[in-house]
Amino acid sequence: MKKVQDYYFKKAKREKYPARSVYKLEEAQEKYHFLKRGHKALDIGSYPGSWSIYASRVLGPQGLVVGVDLQDGKPMRQSGRSRIEFIRGDITGDETLETIRIHCSSFDALLSDMAPNTTGNKWADQQKSLELSRRAFALCNDFLRSGGCFYCKVFEGEDFKEFYDTVRLCFTNSRIVKPKSSRRESREVFILGLGFKN
Numbered sequence: 555m556k557k558v559q560d561y562y563f564k565k566a567k568r569e570k571y572p573a574r575s576v577y578k579l580e581e582a583q584e585k586y587h588f589l590k591r592g593h594k595a596l597d598i599g600s601y602p603g604s605w606s607i608y609a610s611r612v613l614g615p616q617g618l619v620v621g622v623d624l625q626d627g628k629p630m631r632q633s634g635r636s637r638i639e640f641i642r643g644d645i646t647g648d649e650t651l652e653t654i655r656i657h658c659s660s661f662d663a664l665l666s667d668m669a670p671n672t673t674g675n676k677w678a679d680q681q682k683s684l685e686l687s688r689r690a691f692a693l694c695n696d697f698l699r700s701g702g703c704f705y706c707k708v709f710e711g712e713d714f715k716e717f718y719d720t721v722r723l724c725f726t727n728s729r730i731v732k733p734k735s736s737r738r739e740s741r742e743v744f745i746l747g748l749g750f751k752n
């Protein structure tokens with residue numbers, strides 16, 4: 555498994571992404587093509603910026619990426635890619651939502667790779683993580699246009715099924731994605747929802 559992780563780490567370095575987590579989005583995008591040119595994407599938990607940079611490449615110059623994270627770090631703009639606006643803030647706070655609205659109030663895609671600071675207590679960490687996934691999902695009502703897509707990291711724990719069933723009701727199509735670049739032993743998976751029923 556270490557070999558696999560090294561492979562993605564080196565690949566990210568070579569392709570100038572700040573984190574190898576980019577391949578967890580790229581793999582899903584190459585299979586399901588949910589991000590389109592000209593789209594607007596909200597990327598929650600965006601630091602250090604790999605997903606935002608990758609999305610801006612896919613969306614192209616007419617697109618827009620708004621990245622939000624507790625940590626500071628605006629990805630550099632590169633030619634031929636969409637604009638990336640970065641907001642430093644806590645997605646659970648109303649102020650952050652107001653700042654997002656200044657940039658855009660209706661997105662085509664809502665992406666979340668949020669992860670909490672882990673404490674070492676597996677159960678508590680899973681609960682915190684699920685809370686963040688729930689928060690990301692709740693934001694679909696505020697920011698995702700009808701027909702839009704949702705791609706969100708979730709840890710499979712005891713409440714996972716209930717959460718997935720709730721998400722499924724709000725999308726025309728949904729599935730659970732486990733990218734090859736995600737450690738096999740990790741309980742991390744991604745929920746992909748297509749066709750938001752707003």
Ligand SMILES: C[S@@+](CC[C@H](N)C(=O)[O-])C[C@H]1O[C@@H](n2cnc3c(N)ncnc32)[C@H](O)[C@@H]1O
Pocket residue numbers: 572573575576598599600601602603604605606622623624625643644645646667668669670671686
């Ligand atoms: C795995 S990293 C994201 C990596 C990123 N997708 C990339 O490819 O570069 C998870 C991020 O979630 C952020 N995060 C956790 N809780 C958050 C919250 N309440 N509001 C905003 N960001 C949060 C963390 O600060 C952390 O940077």
